[in-house]
Amino acid sequence: MKYLIPLLFAASPVLADAPVVENITYSDGRFDVTLSHGDTGWDDYADGWRVELADGTVLGTRVLAHPHVNEQPFTRSSQIMVPDGVTQVFIRASDNVGGWADDTVPFSPN
Template sequence: MRVEKTLSSIKIGIFAGFSLLLWGANALAGEADIIKVNVDCSASLCNMQATVLHEDSGWDHYADRWEVLNEDGEVIATRVLLHPHENEQPFTRGLQFKKPTGLQRVEVRAHDSVHQYGGKSVLVDLP
């Protein structure tokens, strides 16, 4: 009886350790960072290119979008990233959005499927 309890405890410990190891591997990729932004605007439209850095580790943990926020922190445009970029780091993707009247500065931030927000964002003055 005592041996069975000990073996059961060992099995639970191994399972818990393995689970933490898997969770930790996903968490190691960290948060998604915006490392560079280029923007070109006309009177009413902006074309933006954002470069994202994230150690994508497959479908369970990858940078899944980046967003443009106005001065009040409201999302005004979103670029959805449809798949992991495990073998392309950093990567750059574009987005065109309507420029709200009077908008002079935006924040560009990235989002990942595990940590959500929290990585480096970039403030950009619009031309």
């Protein structure tokens, strides 16, 4: 019985830290989002970020197609228009292990 507990931990999935949104800029419909993440290669890397409204509506997603092991933090851009009258959006990052992060970063595009 004393070996059961270590075996349970060994069988548990490894939970990686979510990517961290370090900086956001917006100008003329273009978002520049800087992320940091402990990318280790193809097995664990930041694979995207998206812009959401307060109700969860996704305005646009930037897919990151490869690891950035030796480029931390890194910035990627995407043309994502914010509807007129919207004063705050939320940036949510993702990695290929944990998926979309629970937390978002609020941002005022005005």
